[in-house]
Amino acid sequence: MSHYTTPRPEQVRAARSLLGWSQTDLATKAGVAISTIADFERGQRIPVPNNALAIRQVLESVGIRFTETAVSHGFELTFMTERGISTLAITFTAEASASILELTSIFGEVDPAKISFKFIQCVTPELRHKVTDFVDRYQKNAPHLFRLRKLVTDMSDGEFFLLLQAPPTSSAEEFRYGEVLRRLNHPQDQLLDEHNQVFGQLLELYDIFTPRTDKRLDIGNSRKADRICRFCGGTTKTKARFDKEAHAIPAALGSKYLKLADECDTCNQYFGEEIEPTLVELLNIQRVFLGIEARSGSPTVKFPSGSMFRNQEGDEMMVVVSEKISQDASGALTAQLGRGKPIIPQNFYRALSKIALSVIPEEELPALAKTAHWVRYGEAGDKPLPNIATAVVMLPPEPSAQITLYLRKAPHPTLPHVVCEFRLGCYMYVYALPFSENDESNLIGFFEEEDFKQTFRHYGFVPSWRQQDYSASKETQVIQSITLQPRNTSSGKPAA
Ligand SMILES: [Zn+2]
Structure with missing residues (x-):
């Protein structure tokens, strides 16, 4: 059972009252009709999934949290120190809404429209005093706040720590944050060299992006009117419909929470019938x-x-x-x-590429127009496809398939623009997105190129990789x- 279904009418009313929003405010921000909100709150009509999604998404973006039975306003803050990572849920009821501003002023900035927390924080006597004072006043109603006090009292003056929006979702991401912390706290440390030898060049050339799969994550535009289908280019103006919920990773692979708003119903149906069954079939074992x-x-x-x-x-x-x-x-x-x-082997590759295109940051899409066309329509001439590298890796099992993208920051003659790492349990697939405008070569043997091996050194620790060709477009x-x-x-x- 998912925690994130459609919020109930009374929850949406409560959320509006916490925020001081009218029905019109909510309707405008979510890009739905006022009558949709009004009918829903009266219990007369359940919105179609995509409208429900837009409503929930816009409320969550300003800190509203829905639980099974209630609604509250607050934030989940993840603190990362050199001792470890801890997550603290801080929620507020309507009566205590002043305290959220107070907490924010300790760790960040308050702007009338937006609350933002600083990523890099430093312990000072002043910060420790403010936190202790805050915890003393609110601990009675929120006993878990003692952890916040312990966090700052355990650290020494001048020590840096990080405030994250969410816990890291991959070892690469955790490593990257850890490296930021080590650099801040031990600027002269020689130990850094060892890490730099493995990840240094990779982090210089690529951005690493891993969407979380343990909790609801909606990618794309919450307003329907702003949506452009990532695969066919359809919009509400061209009569494309966005009423179904599109999974970025097929649900049959354990993924419940990762959704793409910018996928039209026609493409959604096509992928579900023509492409994804191949992926599921090949991953059945x-x-x-x-x-x-x-x-x-x-x-x-x-x-x-x-x-x-x-x-x-x-x-x-x-x-x-x-x-x-x-x-x-x-x-x-x-x-x-x-x-x-x-x-059809090629459909396996198309399905894997569809997952990557579903989660990739929007700004990368223009260079990948041919890739999207191939994923959606299967037409790529008779160009050969890059090999897919597969291996069995010893990583902790996750209930859902995971996707990590490596996005190249600057032009390069042989390194792929987008390298994808898809993992289901201990089975890992590393593949490049074909047909990017930003690639100069056809990438066929990219995984075995010297530049690639020098950059993606962590793959060298996996004892055996197999290269597989999924180019064939005939049934086999x-x-x-x-x-x-x-x-x-x-x-x-x-x-x-
Ligand atoms: Zn479409």
Whole structure:
């Protein structure tokens, strides 16, 4: 069950009263008709998902928080010090709305329209005094504020810390923040060199972007009138509709919260019927390994010579049934599962590229017009596609598939404009977005180019990568087999 469904009528009324907004104010800011708000608050009509989304998004953007039963006004602040990361939810009721301004004035600035917190903070006797004073006055109603006091009393004068909008969502992001902190607090430290050797060049040449998947995140324009479909260019003026909720990563891969506003209903339907089934089909074995729930429960994968599923009772073991199981000298068991459903390899690449285009910052899109056209219409002439690099990596399991984008900051003759890292559990796919205006070469073997290896050094720590060609645009059948290694390490690998 998701925490983020449509807010209830009384919650929207309460949110407006916390903000002092009229129905007209809310309707204008959300880009919906006043009657939509009025009918909804009276309980006469439930808005279509996209209007509900716009309403919630605009309220959340000014600090409103919806819970199962209530609504409050506040912020989640994530503090990062050299000792670690802690997140503090600070919420306010209507009576205490003055205190939010007070807290903001300690850590940032208040402008009538907007509240902003400074990213880099420094402990001073004055800051410590203000925080202690604030906590003393509000702790009675919010006991967890003691953590805020402890945070500043544990640090020494002149120590820097960071105030983040949200906890870091990838190790690369956490590393980047950690590096900012180390630079601030230990300007002469030689230890930095080691980190710089691995990430230095990458951070110089690329911006790293990882959208969070553990909590609702809406990408794109909350106002319908401002939306331009990222794939077909449709707008409300050209009669494109934006009534359905578009998932950036298919829900079958465990992603619930990452949504794209700028995807029209026609494109949404096309992707759901034509492109995404290939991605889900090829990742089925991984889904069973990870126990990702599909809409209809835990997935079972059937093949002509066998099947895979999770045992629903007791131990939740993964079960492989096959007519052909063989064992080699090392003790590894291989189960032949036979041919899966026929798939079009290129659609796998298109589906992965669709995920990247769904989350990429808007300013990158003009250079990727050909890429978007290929993802949506499949026409790319007979240009070959870059290889996709795949590996099994030892990272903590996440309930949802994850996407990280590396966006090149300046022109370069061989490094790709956009490098994408898609991860489902321990299965990682690294691919470049093809057909970018900002790329000079066709990128076919980009992963094995010397410049790439020198820049993306962290991929060198993964013991084995496989290069796969997903260019084919004709249907093909993939023979699936599973190899179970002794000593509890297992891997499912599709063999072409
Ligand atoms: Zn469209």
